[in-house]
Amino acid sequence: MKKKILIVDDEVNIGLLLSKFLTRDGFEVANAVSGASAMKILAEETFDLILCDYRLHDTDGREILIKVKEDYPSTSVIIITGYSDIKLAVELIKLGAYDYITKPLYPDEILDTIKKALAAQKTLKKIKSSTERRTGTDREPDYVNYGEYIDGESDASAKLFKQIQLIAPTSYSIILTGKSGTGKECVAKSIHLNSLRRDRPFVAMDCGSLTKELAGSEFFGHEKGAFTGALFTKIGHFELANGGTIFLDEIGNLSYEIQATLLRAVQERKIKRIGSTKEIELDVRIIVATNEDLAINIDKGTFREDLFHRFNEFSIHIPSLKERGNDVLIFANQFLTVANTELNKKIKGFSEGVKKCFLNYGWPGNVRELRNVVRRLALLTDGNEIQVDVLPLELLNYVKDYTTDKSLAQTKTEGKDKRVDLKNAAQEAEYNAILNVLMKVNFNKTKAAQILKIDRKTLYNKMKAIKLDG
Incomplete structure (x- = not known):
């Protein structure tokens, strides 16, 4: 409908x-x-x-x-x-x-x-319906799960679920750690939705590409005319999140100077827009995320210890997809449902060979990589089931024990380029180059852009074009 x-x-x-x-x-x-x-x-x-x-x-x-x-x-x-x-x-x-x-x-x-x-909206309706069936009432559910985040059945997923339930109702600041693509923003949104601030704003901010010049304006906003190019008043992320939750991703990439500016705001719980003398009181919960070891960065002198302790009232480690075992198939089916909706298709599932491949593959890009792979497979599939012959080359080596699927994989590997034009060959080469670099740097986009000798924005655009975004 x-x-x-x-x-x-x-x-x-x-x-x-x-x-x-x-x-x-x-x-x-x-x-x-x-x-x-x-x-x-x-x-x-x-x-x-x-x-x-x-x-x-x-x-x-x-x-x-x-x-x-x-x-x-x-x-x-x-x-x-x-x-x-x-x-x-x-x-x-x-x-x-x-x-x-x-x-x-x-x-x-x-x-x-x-x-x-x-x-x-769909997620909240499903949760409410499930709650009513369990309790026979229309009371609010005890736990609200953010729509893009998926609960698994593994021990690692169960532990994560319990930690979210435990910390969400408090006002603690939180550090989320884990490899790139594990779903840190989704966990942050789940925490927010299960907190007393659930009806207030949730504002996410990527700190990875912030320069010293932009940081103050992005964090705290500016008044019209505050500096050259300030053509209008801008509300900063902290002010937008006031009363709710602010999520600062890739916090480890902030320069030492920006960390000092941020520390003052976190300590005093007051901010000023650039060009203004008016102080704005802050009532905001702070959740930060990093795929780096901040303790090592503190030892190196690249991250402030006092700021770390301000954030570290509680910490949650987000498990990698490899740690979640058979959850990979649960997640893959969920992503397939979303892809079917996006592409107006009715693909029912995955062949046994593809399932085996998913379970054997290491998923260095974690849930984000899985989602992007499933989207690509769905786009390439015309029938009712996703087969090995549409798997990207980097996954084919992980197909084992399924003779039919293996023969399809060999056919694809050996004869793939016979019908490929130059444009498609270039796109495939670019896809593989970007993916290989991302895997080497654990999907840290800032480091990947440096290795590829392109700026971060160009990398984002290329990832989006080849459906590696997420």
Whole structure:
């Protein structure tokens, strides 16, 4: 069944463009040009999601959001704002908006935000339904699992689950450790959703590419005219997360100077936007993540010990995919379900050879690598089952004990390039080169970009183009 979206925008042309775009992507779409007409439509039809411009002739997105959350709480709301409306972002999220999108509008960003909102909505509905079946009540579930994170059945997954349950209700700062791709951001979101801050913002920030010049603005924001190029007021990540949770990824990559700036904010729980004298009180839970050993970095003098202890009120190690044993097949099936939805396919599962390969392979990129591999396999599969002949070359050596599948693998390896044109050969070479470097550096994208002699943004774009992003 198609998901239903209501677009609320008094600029008719924008509403029509959004409607055509979303209809083309498989959604059922209705349009309203005012708050009054939107509420009338909502009284007659049920919608999964509302995409609402903040500025309307007869009301604003804030009032629409409040009414929707009162009368239709299961409907997700995404607000569209201009730069001048960014200050409202924190309030809108606290009032129940799933997210906000700033103008100018980009189709890929809109579609990605909508899909995430619907995925989160689906997860919460499943959890509520499961709870009602167990208890015969409609009370809130004891544990909410973030939609993109998957609970396994291995001992390592069970331990992780217990740690999340234990720490989530507290206000402790947390360090998440583990190899790249193990799902640290997903664990952070699970902790947030099971905390007392669950109705407040969760803001994620990648510290890996921050420069000294950008760090202050990204962390704390700036006022219009504070420096050359500051054309508008910017709300920093800490202010956006106020009342909720901020997640700082790749914290070990911050320079020593940036760490000093961050330490002051963490200690004093106050910040100032660049160019402002006004102090902003902070009430935010901090979760940081690293794939490095910060104790070693402290010994080397590249990470501040005082900042480490500020963060390290509790630590959780995220197990690698290899440590999770047969969970790999559980995760693979979940990712296949998502890929079927994305590609509009009905692939039922994996051949025995592919399953054997998945269990034998080491997965240096962990859950992220598995997800990307399954997406690629689903894209290449025309039938009802994923076979070995579509496996990437780096996985073929791990196919064992399945004669039919092995012959398919040999055929692919020996005759693969006979029908490949130059463009495809170049793409395959680039894919293998990038993947090999990422595996060598444990999927640390900063180090990989340095080895490949490209900047981090270019690496991200190339990973996205060859579906290694995640």
